[in-house]
Amino acid sequence: MNKRITIKQIAKALNVSISTVSKALNDSYEISDETKKKIKEYAKFHHYKPNTLALSLQNKKTKTIGIIIPNILSHFFAKVLSGIEKVAAEQGYNIITCITNESYDKEKHTIETLSNGTIDGFIACISEETLKLGKFDHFNNVIAEGTPIVLYDRVHKDIVCDKVVIDNVKTAYKATRFLMRSKCDNIALISTIDGLNVGKFRAKGYEKALTKYGIEPNKDLIIRLENNEHLKERIEHMIDNHKVDGIFTIDETSAAIAVQVLNARNIKIPKDVSIIGFTNGILSKHSVIPLTTVNQFGVKIGEQAAIRLINKLENKIDFDDIRTEIIRTELIERDSTKKLYIKF
Structure with a gap:
């Protein structure tokens, strides 16, 4: 046969x-x-x-949502999960949370396993390895079979589904502009997430702001890495060899390490160097010098992703109605920047 x-x-x-x-x-x-x-x-x-069996499994509601998280140690992802769980509980849905640890294989296996009728839909953030490989069939296969997916934070144009994100370019542009308005003339960029599309978008926003105001981006003031390896040494070399009076770090770890380097050299923050970070997590709030930072509203992102998915599962939205929702951000001013009281 x-x-x-x-x-x-x-x-x-x-x-x-x-x-x-x-x-x-x-x-x-x-x-x-x-x-x-x-x-x-x-x-x-x-x-x-x-496949009538698959169709019958699809049509049978489990009232359960699969949540895909790339890194549970991230404060941002913990906030997103909190928002998802809140809405799911209010609407009578259970959640199954799976951690990929940035692995393509684990992400693929998880989605293929849960899509056999265990869950009604997914809320997912793409793993770093998946983005690097550019392999998205495991997402597209599930969508084609009728299981809705909502992506958050890290998304990709080749996956046609609902998405909940921030405008990373615009947010980075505004943060860099804030430093320029506080009279910073030599603004450095530090990133340890350059392997992710969100990292590249934030770097683009930084360069766009400088160019807009007639400043040529200085490659000696730009550190773009894919992880934390050798980051401290790179920052030390930059600070020791180039004039820097402002730093925009597009991830939270970079900001904390930059503060350590500046403190070791008795460089005053923000008198000598102003710093803006990203995410507004525990490191930002409880640093030796509390950091001015971009708040991504992780809880709000999670809530909106859950609302969007559940509305589709409840047939309140047509399956083919695909949208990208952009969540606003804000700059939380703390002690690492001069007080300007300018709306972000």
């Missing part, structure tokens, strides 16, 4: 996406008549039949 042909095999044979095949077989208006005809004829010729 021949093995049943799948949507995935049809997509590969015709060099189209799984989503396109699914929509064509369901006669979606989004697919051209020519493409529909080609897909339907191929499916008919190869005796394609929908």
